[in-house]
Amino acid sequence: FKRRAKMDLSQRAKLFKKELRSAEESGDPLTAWTNYLEWMEQNGLTCHCEYMKTLQKCTSYFDEKEYYNTDIRLANVYIKLASLLKEPEPMFESMLGAGVGVLHAVSYEAYSQLME
Numbered sequence: 001f002k003r004r005a006k007m008d009l010s011q012r013a014k015l016f017k018k019e020l021r022s023a024e025e026s027g028d029p030l031t032a033w034t035n036y037l038e039w040m041e042q043n044g045l046t047c048h049c050e051y052m053k054t055l056q057k058c059t060s061y062f063d064e065k066e067y068y069n070t071d072i073r074l075a076n077v078y079i080k081l082a083s084l085l086k087e088p089e090p091m092f093e094s095m096l097g098a099g100v101g102v103l104h105a106v107s108y109e110a111y112s113q114l115m116e
Helices: 002-026 029-042 049-061 072-084 089-097 105-114
Strands: none
Touching (some): 049 072, 072 089
């Protein structure tokens, strides 16, 4: 299974890069990112180091795209990344400080739960 998942991950990563280029041109690259992350989650790859790298790349990609700060999908990406960190507080401080997720209760709920 792991061998097959790894092969599928490689193939899916190539497809994702193609989808991302297309999405950048059409106007909603966050959909490509969230679709790829959902695929990784559905295929049990959340423990895979590539999942964390993808979450990090996604948050970095949208650092300068303030338009997405109010999009709950981006807030959820930050929350998923923070949940994988030993010390999630700096991630939440960075997220909320940048204005990502500040309009969504889920951001504050996740922050309080992870800080317990």
